Amino acid sequence: MLRPEKMEMIRVTGLHRDIDRVLDLLHRSGCVELRRVGEDVLEKFEMGKPLDIFSKVSEQLVRLRGIESVLKPREVEPREKLELDEMFREAESLGIDDEVREIQLELENIRERERELLKMSEVVEELSVLGIDFSVLEVESVDSIAGMMVESEFSQFIDALGRITTRFDYLSAVKKKKTVIFLIVFDKKLGDHVHKLLEEYSHSILDIPPIKGSPSRVKAEIERELAELDERKKQIDARVEALSDKYFAKVATLREMFEIEAEKAEAPMKFAREEHIFMMTGWIPSKKRRWAEEKLNEITNGRILVEKIETDELPPTLLNNPRPIKSMEFLVGFFSWPKSNEWDPTILVAITFPIFYGMMLGDIGYALATLGVAVLLIKKFGEKYPSLRYLGEALVITSAVTVIFGIIYGEFFGHEIGHPLFERLHRVDDLLVITILVGVFHVSFGLLLGIINTWNHKEYEHMLSKIGWLLILYGGIILVYQFLGGGSLTEPTLSNIVGFALVGAGLVLELKTEGPMSIMEVPSLASFVLSYTRILGVGLVSFILAFVLNTQLSNALATGSPKLIALVFLIFIVGHLVNFLLGIFEPFLQGIRLHYVEFFSKFYEGNGILFSPFKHISKYVKYGEKGS
Amino acid sequence: MVGELTDWGMIAVGAGISMAGGCIGTGMAQGAIGAAGLGVVIEKPEKIGLVLFFMVIPETLLIFGFVMSLILLLRIFG
Numbered sequence: 001m002l003r004p005e006k007m008e009m010i011r012v013t014g015l016h017r018d019i020d021r022v023l024d025l026l027h028r029s030g031c032v033e034l035r036r037v038g039e040d041v042l043e044k045f046e047m048g049k050p051l052d053i054f055s056k057v058s059e060q061l062v063r064l065r066g067i068e069s070v071l072k073p074r075e076v077e078p079r080e081k082l083e084l085d086e087m088f089r090e091a092e093s094l095g096i097d098d099e100v101r102e103i104q105l106e107l108e109n110i111r112e113r114e115r116e117l118l119k120m121s122e123v124v125e126e127l128s129v130l131g132i133d134f135s136v137l138e139v140e141s142v143d144s145i146a147g148m149m150v151e152s153e154f155s156q157f158i159d160a161l162g163r164i165t166t167r168f169d170y171l172s173a174v175k176k177k178k179t180v181i182f183l184i185v186f187d188k189k190l191g192d193h194v195h196k197l198l199e200e201y202s203h204s205i206l207d208i209p210p211i212k213g214s215p216s217r218v219k220a221e222i223e224r225e226l227a228e229l230d231e232r233k234k235q236i237d238a239r240v241e242a243l244s245d246k247y248f249a250k251v252a253t254l255r256e257m258f259e260i261e262a263e264k265a266e267a268p269m270k271f272a273r274e275e276h277i278f279m280m281t282g283w284i285p286s287k288k289r290r291w292a293e294e295k296l297n298e299i300t301n302g303r304i305l306v307e308k309i310e311t312d313e314l315p316p317t318l319l320n321n322p323r324p325i326k327s328m329e330f331l332v333g334f335f336s337w338p339k340s341n342e343w344d345p346t347i348l349v350a351i352t353f354p355i356f357y358g359m360m361l362g363d364i365g366y367a368l369a370t371l372g373v374a375v376l377l378i379k380k381f382g383e384k385y386p387s388l389r390y391l392g393e394a395l396v397i398t399s400a401v402t403v404i405f406g407i408i409y410g411e412f413f414g415h416e417i418g419h420p421l422f423e424r425l426h427r428v429d430d431l432l433v434i435t436i437l438v439g440v441f442h443v444s445f446g447l448l449l450g451i452i453n454t455w456n457h458k459e460y461e462h463m464l465s466k467i468g469w470l471l472i473l474y475g476g477i478i479l480v481y482q483f484l485g486g487g488s489l490t491e492p493t494l495s496n497i498v499g500f501a502l503v504g505a506g507l508v509l510e511l512k513t514e515g516p517m518s519i520m521e522v523p524s525l526a527s528f529v530l531s532y533t534r535i536l537g538v539g540l541v542s543f544i545l546a547f548v549l550n551t552q553l554s555n556a557l558a559t560g561s562p563k564l565i566a567l568v569f570l571i572f573i574v575g576h577l578v579n580f581l582l583g584i585f586e587p588f589l590q591g592i593r594l595h596y597v598e599f600f601s602k603f604y605e606g607n608g609i610l611f612s613p614f615k616h617i618s619k620y621v622k623y624g625e626k627g628s
Numbered sequence: 629m630v631g632e633l634t635d636w637g638m639i640a641v642g643a644g645i646s647m648a649g650g651c652i653g654t655g656m657a658q659g660a661i662g663a664a665g666l667g668v669v670i671e672k673p674e675k676i677g678l679v680l681f682f683m684v685i686p687e688t689l690l691i692f693g694f695v696m697s698l699i700l701l702l703r704i705f706g
Contacts, residue, residue: 334677429702432695527688530695534687537694593684596677 001325001347004340006286007315007611009035012296013279014304019051021299023264028624030615031292032282033316037272041279048271048278053084057261060091064255067100067247072240074248081623087257094254096247103236103243110229110236117229120209121222127206128215129173130183135212143191146183149203154180157201164197165190181206253620260616260623267614283315283611315340318611325350327393335596336606341457343449345595345604352442352599353591354401359435360539360587362424363546364406365413369580370399395584413576414546424536425543431536439532440477442594443525444470446602453603461513466602468509473525475502528598535594538586542579549575643697650693657686 010032014022026032037045082090127146137144149157151174161168161184168186175181186194209218272279284292293306317340319329328350338344361367377392406412410420424431447470454463478499483489489496510518549572556568600606616623665679 335681336677428698432698432702527692531688531691533695533698534691537691589680589684593680593687596681597685 001321002343003320004338004344004608005318005320005611007283007318007340008286008289009281009309009311009313009315010284010289010292011279011281011307011309012304013277013307014296014300015277016273018300018303019268019278020264022296022304023267025295025299026292026614027260027264027267027616029288029292029295030613031288032284032614033612034267034270034280034282034614036270037279037281041272041281045272045274045279048268048273050269051265054262054265056088057258057265060088061255061258061262063097064091064251064258066104067094067096068251068255070100070104070240070243071248071251072244073252074244076249076252076620078618078620078622079253081257081260081621084261087254087261090250091254091258094247094250096243099239099243103240106236107233110233114226114229117222117226120207121219123206124209124215124218124222126175126181127183127208128219129175129181130171131215132171132183133212133214134209134218137185137208138212141188142185143188143194144183144185144208145194145198146181146206146208147198147203148175148206149180149182149201151178151180153201153203154182157197160197160200161194164193168194183208249620256616256619256621260618260621263614263616281309282614285318285611316611317344317608319344319346321346321350324393324397327390327397328353330387330390331394331592331595333610334592335600336604337608337610339605339608342453342605342608343603345449345600348445348599349595350397353595354398356438356535356591356594357398357587358401358403358405359438359535360590361402361542361583362405362409362539363411363413363543363583364403364417365411365415366542366546366580366583367399367402367406370395370402370584373584374399398588409543411543411546414543414550414579424539425547428536428540431539432533435532435535436529438535439529439598440473442532442599443528443602444473446599447473450603464509465513465518468506468513469525471502471506471509472522473506473529475499475504475506476526479503528601531598532594534590538590542583542586545579545582546576549579639700639703643700646693646696646700648693650690650696653689653693654686657689658683661686 012022026034037048123146126148154172158170165187167190168184170182170184172180172182184194209222212218213221268278268280270280289306289308296304296306317337319326319338321329321344325347329346331349331353332338332344332346358367361370374392374395377388377395382389382392408421409424410416410418416423416425422430447466450466451463451470454460454466475498478495479489482493482495482499487493487495507519507522510521514521552568553572556565559565618624661683665683668679669676
């Protein structure tokens, strides 16, 4: 739990005739992350190529994806994966390609025509201010242009055109923002001149619709055709629905089966090959190696060699947390995944994060409301969006801890209830000390983990530096405690001597290991610890806001004025809703920040890359390891 | 009528200034970091955790202001 899974790099060498079975076993079990074979291997071997079946599989895959994109999704009962020849047989016997293509084409044509008609309708709407019948424009010897232009430019354009010819006429109407809608009719022979002149002025052209009649008639014609298209779409939709009922499940499952086969068939591109043998490398969890070796020997009748190889490359990270803690992994990943050779802080975050959250929110009412949101996230969206399920699960844990703190503080939606063990509004000074102590514990625990980490990595200088910070921290605490208690720091008491000795030893270690500039960092150590007082601050803000809302409602009720009560009640509801949302958001953000900034900075490197196994995440097909 | 500024009043004003100073400082720093951070998140959404990390660092100033105002209001140093 505290460390990611131990990984080993393996090299598997086998015969080409066994490659299908090897790939199938590894793909089903998902225990290996395939890596491209090293350059040293490629000096003696050729680079691998996809399996021969790959092109046929991809062809089917493209075809099935095309069909599926037209069909409408249906509930699919997952089914067992078929053998390759059965898959091809079933795929080829579908026999709906022509119909799907026809539907696709027809839909495309309808959409294209709809776009044209809608554009035409917009133009007719614009030109309707000119009040002309479009059929008058259909005279062979004249041409016409309709468009929009700025009013002042339009008059200049007409003047300029008048200087060229008199064989033209125009209609115009001012639209909003001093834009003119115009229609010019001119002798066809002058077309080039008019167009050339028009280019000198900024304008936009409106395509005159090829429909005869007045604008209202044209609009009616357009609407009639649109309704016709709509009817055709409905008919096609009915055909698609019928096809989907009958074929979606088959197409979707087959598509997924071909995806699985395509993944397997292209995997050998990372392998090395010779005439008769192939060689692959990959990362495998240490605990799985023996199992994989035995299985591979079993399916190939011993015609395979599995070797563990030494490498300087850092393995990918495979986290190893049990179920309830797993839901907190995203909090670590949100920052950065751990490297495979360092601490996995998930379990530590899973313990301290809910405590910080609970200490901040600490209200039974808000905790139960948060629990409701969490359950909703899991039930409604959990299946579709795993990240929301994890968030929901994390909120369940945090709200459970918040209920405990709510009982300790005796708070229910800002009301003080029962006989609280700790009334935080009245014991701010005590809570200040408690939060600082929480900070001391958390920061020193981080430093301790850092010391162990650096020891494991044989980075002894960094280890001494972290020990130095720990000494300064505890020496400083002794001296601050002495000072706040009214004691003198100049007298040679035991606490003063121990305090100064610890701080002095810590400073010497810092100077030796990190240099003189490290002294500048001493105040930041204090800021790390004081940062935990935000637990007090955020908690008080939430409580006081709720308290003020409750008091205002009580005061309003005392006045007996219905209008005032209604108004204050509205403010009360909105206020509590806002406070509730802040109550989820703020403790979450501030709680995780305390981990990222104050805690992780003491020991955590991150930037790890997660283990990405060679496997398929099935949706519609029952496909998994056999006998793992 | 203007009342006399008592010791308690001076303490309350001091606590307010302390809190306001922390807030303004944090706001100025977070404004700049947030603007740059958003640019990063648009380019690389997976970096949001790291951006958040940098974004929240200046809150230390606010915490100093908060602690100082608590020290004043609770009269920790008498």
